[in-house]
Amino acid sequence: MDRPRIIVTAVVLGLAGAIAPIAAMFHLSWTQAVQNEHERLHLFASRAIARADMSLDEARDALRQIGRFTGTPCSADHIARMRQLTINTRTIEEMGYFENGLLKCSSWGPTDGHVAQSKPDFVTSDGIAVTARMQPVMSAGHTLMALRYKDHNALVDPVRFADIIVDPGVQLALTTENGILVGALNGPDPARIGKIVAGPEEGMDDDLLFATAHGTGWIAVATEPQSQILDGVRRQQRLLLPLGAFIAAFIIGLVVWLSRRRLSPLGELQIAVRKREFIVHYQPIVELRTGICIGAEALVRWKRPDGSLVRPDHFIPLAEESGLITAITDQVIALVVSDLNSLLVADRSLHIAINLSATDVGTERVLPVIAKALQHTGIQPRQIWLEATERGFVDIEAARSTLARARELGYAVAIDDFGTGYSSLSYLEGLPLDALKIDKSFIDTISTNSATSSVTPHIIDMAKTLKLKIVAEGVETRAQADYLKERDVDYGQGWLFAGPMPAAEFIAYCRRAKVPAGKA
Numbered sequence: 001m002d003r004p005r006i007i008v009t010a011v012v013l014g015l016a017g018a019i020a021p022i023a024a025m026f027h028l029s030w031t032q033a034v035q036n037e038h039e040r041l042h043l044f045a046s047r048a049i050a051r052a053d054m055s056l057d058e059a060r061d062a063l064r065q066i067g068r069f070t071g072t073p074c075s076a077d078h079i080a081r082m083r084q085l086t087i088n089t090r091t092i093e094e095m096g097y098f099e100n101g102l103l104k105c106s107s108w109g110p111t112d113g114h115v116a117q118s119k120p121d122f123v124t125s126d127g128i129a130v131t132a133r134m135q136p137v138m139s140a141g142h143t144l145m146a147l148r149y150k151d152h153n154a155l156v157d158p159v160r161f162a163d164i165i166v167d168p169g170v171q172l173a174l175t176t177e178n179g180i181l182v183g184a185l186n187g188p189d190p191a192r193i194g195k196i197v198a199g200p201e202e203g204m205d206d207d208l209l210f211a212t213a214h215g216t217g218w219i220a221v222a223t224e225p226q227s228q229i230l231d232g233v234r235r236q237q238r239l240l241l242p243l244g245a246f247i248a249a250f251i252i253g254l255v256v257w258l259s260r261r262r263l264s265p266l267g268e269l270q271i272a273v274r275k276r277e278f279i280v281h282y283q284p285i286v287e288l289r290t291g292i293c294i295g296a297e298a299l300v301r302w303k304r305p306d307g308s309l310v311r312p313d314h315f316i317p318l319a320e321e322s323g324l325i326t327a328i329t330d331q332v333i334a335l336v337v338s339d340l341n342s343l344l345v346a347d348r349s350l351h352i353a354i355n356l357s358a359t360d361v362g363t364e365r366v367l368p369v370i371a372k373a374l375q376h377t378g379i380q381p382r383q384i385w386l387e388a389t390e391r392g393f394v395d396i397e398a399a400r401s402t403l404a405r406a407r408e409l410g411y412a413v414a415i416d417d418f419g420t421g422y423s424s425l426s427y428l429e430g431l432p433l434d435a436l437k438i439d440k441s442f443i444d445t446i447s448t449n450s451a452t453s454s455v456t457p458h459i460i461d462m463a464k465t466l467k468l469k470i471v472a473e474g475v476e477t478r479a480q481a482d483y484l485k486e487r488d489v490d491y492g493q494g495w496l497f498a499g500p501m502p503a504a505e506f507i508a509y510c511r512r513a514k515v516p517a518g519k520a
């Protein structure tokens, strides 16, 4: 992904990361507050059911007691007993005795016997027939509930079935299972209660929150206006919004950290390695005596997604420091083989020099990589030169072992940038080498009177003493080329002959250079 896309993606992710947790916490505050309210309403409804059951138990107890009366029905004793039970049972307003379906007497005294038994709304499992709303004949007060067991009935004030303490704003209703309103607190709307009873256990009906509880035979409904939960929502928001803000800050931090990492030079280089964004340019090496091209040095370039080329000086040090260099070396080896396989097979006199990093020289890791890349290509190992700089000789024993093994396998080994490090003759003597590349800084001094100009002939003599092939790097002028040729330096590389070029151009250059290249 290129830079602008990373930035755009980071901004989008950052915004989403900031908005999503806050929005989620707003939503969660609301649902949590609603759930809390439902639980609270459910508690009131359950209490109403418990209260109704208790009232029913009281009435049932009184009905059973009077059922055990064995004296003459509607005698003074019987009426006194009913009256006593009415007085002693808080729930009961009046008791009555029925014969052949007609009220014969009540706790108030004998009746004229024309009041018929009411039709029950439901019958409990133990045989108590409940009529939710009926008008008492004797006491002629407000609507009561009738509970009948065998021949006796008890009239109960429905308020007794729902008289629990609720929070302000909460309305309570007790209905039979078929929706007949039995008792109510704080004036709920009967029409809406009827609708709620037929629906789910809890929820929201327009602007009304509700929860129901089911008992044997009745349903309790607790409701409250939606506006009542705003306090609860605010309470939840006070708890959850800081958490949302923390998560948002964490996500934004993470996005910034990740995008900075991806935008950092190392992050970009890691992506380049993963996406194999490297290409190789080839700089011809010519024989100074004839000017014929005898090979090239493979020089890596990083081709950015926008097409621009980054020179190795700008990323090789970072690659070496981070350990990415080994992957880059491997990609260069693969590219050399795929770019120049045919050329190297067609012309056995050509070689390609590959730069090894200090890490590559310190271990033998790279050797099997090259061997594998050359398999089935027809390229001969001697056509591959391995260039090691003096930086790679920090662990001299490891370097010696790698270079010796490389030569055993048939590769040629050259020391690159010679003279810039700490190499001395005695140092060089111990190393298994085929060639020495004189650094450009020494070539630059040729024909000048600088202090280092006298060093160049010594380097040349030293290489000759060690019977090494010599390559002069960075040859830019004819005077430099003439000087080197006079001193029997074998090969030259530099802008005088050609700069680094893409593979196709190098192949064309080599074909032309059957005729001597440059007039060295």
Ligand SMILES: Nc1nc2c(ncn2[C@@H]2O[C@@H]3COP(=O)(O)O[C@H]4[C@@H](O)[C@H](n5cnc6c(=O)[nH]c(N)nc65)O[C@@H]4COP(=O)(O)O[C@H]3[C@H]2O)c(=O)[nH]1
Binding pocket: 283, 298, 299, 300, 311, 312, 313, 316, 325, 329, 332, 355, 356, 357, 416, 417, 440, 473, 474, 475, 476, 493, 494, 495, 496, 499, 500
């Ligand atoms: N001013 C001037 N410069 C000339 C002339 N002739 C050649 N050069 C430049 O000198 C450098 C020669 O490569 P080097 O000494 O191995 O130095 C190389 C080498 O140490 C390293 N490098 C390049 N490719 C690789 C690679 O694949 N792996 C590793 N580990 N290092 C590489 O990067 C360094 C720089 O490479 P480049 O930028 O391609 O720079 C190249 C080349 O473009 C000339 O006449 N005048």
